[in-house]
Amino acid sequence: MTDTLTATGPVHEARGWFSKAEAWLDDRGKGAWIAAMVLGFILFWPIGLALLAYMIWSKRMFNSSCSQRRKAHGLGQSTSRSSGNAAFDAYKADTLNRLEREQDAFEAFLQRLRDAKDKAEFDQFMDDRARTTRPAAESSEA
Secondary structure (H helix, E strand, C coil): HHHHCCCHHHHHHHHHHHHHHHHHHHHCCCCHHHHHHHHHHHCCCHHHHHHHHHHCCCCCCCHHHHHHHHCCCCCCCEEEEEEHHHHHHHHHHHHHHHHHHHHHHHHHHHHHHHHHHHHHHHHHHHHHHHHHHHHHHHHEEE
């Protein structure tokens, strides 16, 4: 009977499932925590509220685990890092320079289009204004 009250008893098992669930959700990231919270709100709102409070209290809501995972998988690394292959690095540098030149040329083209449109709109405004002021000037002379 004393065995059921020891650390391997029901109290430890109850804490064990909670720790296991917490670890399982942590492994799947912040999205799993949010999904669990939403399901908690759907099933019984105090459960969702408790999960939200726990996420805020334990700082799971604001941790940077996603960015750490991206860095661990190499997704957040700079493009200027060498790959170890000189030919590929030269090709990559040339391609990036060409793309930057094309982007600059395209942005300049778009600016010329905007300027031409603005000029056309302004010329149209001036023509309309000249037409409306001409009849008013002729009627005042008569």
